[in-house]
Amino acid sequence: MTTYYGRFPVNSLRLLLVPVDGGRIRGGTTWGYRGAAIRIPLGRDSSEDGLRRDWVMVHEMVHTALPDMPDRYAWLSEGLAVYVEPVARVQAGDLTAREIWQAMMRDMPKGLPQAGDQGLDNTGTWGRKYWGGAMFCLLADIEIRKATDNRLGLQDAMRGVLAAGGNHEQDWSIERILATADKAVGVDVLTRLHNEMGPKPVTPDLAALWRNLGLKRIGEDIEFDDTAPLAAIRKAITAPPAR
């Protein structure tokens, strides 16, 4: 978390672990209305290895780095958490880039619009909320990097929101969040992308995207192609930040 955001998102966080039956984490919830708080129902029989592989704690902590918004924009909050959590864990050395790109190639299609979709803002399905939101974040990261000669990315944009006082204890409009993030990187990628993907279904060509990033699926595994046009961007996304 602190590697990705440069600091912990809130000055003070209440974190409650509740013992429940079983050996795994039963989800997690983050609140901000009376101060940032996370509750994790944790299986009594959870193992050390299970916790080392866990993604829920970091996912919930990412929520603390984004202002609270109306429910119809939950795709941004959940999508950001789905996208940032693995990237942050690669930057921290807890996962490999290969593992997370493999997972993205496998799971990102779950976020594509289905029949009857009315855009991210108006479609509350699980796939669109979590993976549609993550797809928005990946596309935004790539577009920011293209527009800044790969100097800046989504990470810098979201650090800008935090630097402007935007964390989960604040209520901001989505327009304010995206404009603040855009301002931090000097481009209008997030606002423009939201104008496109928010009100209507947009289906990116994922096969072409993976190819351009230099990702080839070989059976269950993947192979990197460092000669691909966006290979440098792919590497920069998971590189530990200089500061």
Add this chain to the structure above:
Amino acid sequence: MKAASAFRWTVVAVIVTTLASAISFRADAQSEYMRDRMPYDAFDRLPKTDIEVPGGIIHAAFAPGDFMLSREKLLDWIRMSAGP
């Protein structure tokens, strides 16, 4: 004989009632901490461990009940998730 049998049944009844109360107490304790919204007031009454992280402090608390892992291991997991 009758008195001994009655005594035995009384002991069994006391044990069953105690166990039922303990289970019910645990269920009540869990439900207090698992409501729809964050149980801020109940949280604030729990003992807490403060974990300092760059730019903030995490106040970690455990709802009543046991984990297989030690609290120190669980706090390490929180520290690792928050980052260096």
